[in-house]
Amino acid sequence: MNRKNFSPPPEKIREMSAIGSQRRNFLKYLGASAAVIAIGSSCKKNDSTSSDGTVNLGSGDVGILNYAYALEQLEAAFYTQVVATPYSGITALETEYLTDIRNHEVGHREFFKAAITAAAASSIIPGLEVNFSTIDFTSRASVLGTAKAFEDLGVTAYNGAGQLISTTGNGPTYLTLAGKIVSVEGRHAALIADLLSPGSFAATTDANGLDMARTPAQVLAIAGTYIKTKIDASHLPS
Amino acid sequence: MNLENIITEIEKVDPEVYERFDSRRNTMKQFANLSGKLALAAVPLAVSAMFSKAYGQTPADVNAVLNFALTLEYLEAEFYNNVVGSAGYLTAPAAAQTALAKIKDDENKHVVFLKSVLGAAAVAKPTFDFTGGKGSGTGPFAGYLASYAVELAMAQTFEDTGVRAYKGQAPNLQSNRTVLTAALNIHSVEARHAAHIRQMRRALDAAIPAAQKPLKPWITLNYSGITYSPAADAAIQLSYNGEENTTQAGVSIVNLGGSFNTAGAASEGFDEPLTMAQVLTIVNPFIV
Numbered sequence: 001m002n003r004k005n006f007s008p009p010p011e012k013i014r015e016m017s018a019i020g021s022q023r024r025n026f027l028k029y030l031g032a033s034a035a036v037i038a039i040g041s042s043c044k045k046n047d048s049t050s051s052d053g054t055v056n057l058g059s060g061d062v063g064i065l066n067y068a069y070a071l072e073q074l075e076a077a078f079y080t081q082v083v084a085t086p087y088s089g090i091t092a093l094e095t096e097y098l099t100d101i102r103n104h105e106v107g108h109r110e111f112f113k114a115a116i117t118a119a120a121a122s123s124i125i126p127g128l129e130v131n132f133s134t135i136d137f138t139s140r141a142s143v144l145g146t147a148k149a150f151e152d153l154g155v156t157a158y159n160g161a162g163q164l165i166s167t168t169g170n171g172p173t174y175l176t177l178a179g180k181i182v183s184v185e186g187r188h189a190a191l192i193a194d195l196l197s198p199g200s201f202a203a204t205t206d207a208n209g210l211d212m213a214r215t216p217a218q219v220l221a222i223a224g225t226y227i228k229t230k231i232d233a234s235h236l237p238s
Numbered sequence: 239m240n241l242e243n244i245i246t247e248i249e250k251v252d253p254e255v256y257e258r259f260d261s262r263r264n265t266m267k268q269f270a271n272l273s274g275k276l277a278l279a280a281v282p283l284a285v286s287a288m289f290s291k292a293y294g295q296t297p298a299d300v301n302a303v304l305n306f307a308l309t310l311e312y313l314e315a316e317f318y319n320n321v322v323g324s325a326g327y328l329t330a331p332a333a334a335q336t337a338l339a340k341i342k343d344d345e346n347k348h349v350v351f352l353k354s355v356l357g358a359a360a361v362a363k364p365t366f367d368f369t370g371g372k373g374s375g376t377g378p379f380a381g382y383l384a385s386y387a388v389e390l391a392m393a394q395t396f397e398d399t400g401v402r403a404y405k406g407q408a409p410n411l412q413s414n415r416t417v418l419t420a421a422l423n424i425h426s427v428e429a430r431h432a433a434h435i436r437q438m439r440r441a442l443d444a445a446i447p448a449a450q451k452p453l454k455p456w457i458t459l460n461y462s463g464i465t466y467s468p469a470a471d472a473a474i475q476l477s478y479n480g481e482e483n484t485t486q487a488g489v490s491i492v493n494l495g496g497s498f499n500t501a502g503a504a505s506e507g508f509d510e511p512l513t514m515a516q517v518l519t520i521v522n523p524f525i526v
Contacts, residue, residue, distance in 0.1 A: 163419050
């Protein structure tokens with residue numbers, strides 16, 4: 001391994017410092033085993049965290065918002081790392097697209113943080129710890145393969161969560177908000193698929209030309225590989 | 239009680255049974271979930287609830303929304319049916335032709351799917367005038383089939399409009415969870431189509447206003463990324479107005495999480511809904 005190639009420019013280091021200590025990220029940069037990165041600004045305990053560290057998404061519409069917040073935390077952390085430590089051979093166009101997606105996902109994460117705090121401050125889940133040890137951030141195939149998995153997962157997660165949102169109160173508003181985000185995830189999914197295999201933007205559709213939907217349990221079983229924090233989704237609406 | 243056998247029996251008299259639920263796979267998944275979750279005695283009740291969702295009284299407003307969606311899918315399907323094989327299409331690179339054929343295939347499947355869900359309540363296909371001339375054949379898009387660039391501009395606008403149209407109707411489908419989920423599952427496919435058409439237009443680079451470059455798979459502000467003729471541009475702009483929104487549920491997204499979240503980025507991260515009336519205003523020139 002040529003370490004020179006892994007020496008990040010100052011701008012990159014500043015970006016990295018946003019998701020954890022510089023030292024920890026620098027170690028990761030060098031291929032050290034600091035695979036678990038804390039995300040979010042704090043690990044403070046609140047109503048949603050039990051003594052063993054398990055995070056409870058909660059119930060009702062707030063539970064669904066926390067569920068979406070958890071997934072957006074995962075995506076935002078992933079793309080923040082991708083932009084901070086670009087894979088070898090990344091093109092200018094890929095950098096542009098992946099940076100855009102980073103911006104969108106961070107926006108989604110921070111939106112949910114603000115919206116849940118406003119709606120139910122005591123119920124918001126804390127910043128989750130992610131586990132990206134299975135991802136090789138120096139490899140285009142690994143990064144884009146993971147990106148595709150995350151985007152397709154996000155689409156099916158939002159598609160499946162829509163019917164779990166309440167029909168009264170703020171429910172219809174939350175459903176519209178989820179709709180505003182899921183189509184952008186669909187756009188991301190199409191772009192990433194096209195980067196991996198040109199023309200595969202909608203290769204995931206079924207015999208009726210539809211995308212899939214997944215339940216929270218199905219989604220979290222897949223996402224769990226990348227999230228160190230234990231998540232309790234058992235109180236979500238079904 | 240063997241649930242799969244019951245469905246198989248029903249399929250003999252109603253070949254569309256799976257479509258009524260969503261799809262075979264999802265139906266079976268729902269059954270699997272049910273039997274995992276419920277005591278055996280409760281299963282028949284739950285199954286009955288699934289059937290009444292699929293066959294029972296669909297509220298009139300849900301059918302109205304589905305017919306609205308069907309009308310948009312008729313429009314998209316016929317548009318791509320016309321485009322694929324046209325003179326403009328034949329000038330496109332092979333990969334672009336393959337992509338347009340794939341999208342055509344998806345849109346025609348959406349028509350079949352929605353018709354099967356609606357059954358006898360499905361509206362008939364309208365007559366379309368893709369020149370945007372309401373039957374005159376001389377609207378702003380006259381001659382579109384001769385130009386790959388114009389075909390793509392129209393395709394992009396129809397796809398982005400479709401995304402906004404489904405999004406706007408989601409709350410009106412909440413009374414029927416199966417239908418809502420199916421609509422969401424179409425909604426995200428329209429977004430995938432839009433993202434790809436936008437890449438095709440970027441690669442073509444024709445008729446993208448310099449001030450709106452680069453054209454991206456996502457929508458920046460209220461930019462259509464299209465300039466063709468004053469009348470066509472005005473018609474197209476209706477599909478993008480409102481996309482410049484950067485405040486969601488009272489939260490300003492600009493600079494949220496970092497200064498990289500400019501107004502452009504903040505608008506890209508959230509697609510915006512259109513009401514049924516707004517969509518009908520957009521598509522009416524294309525319906526005779």
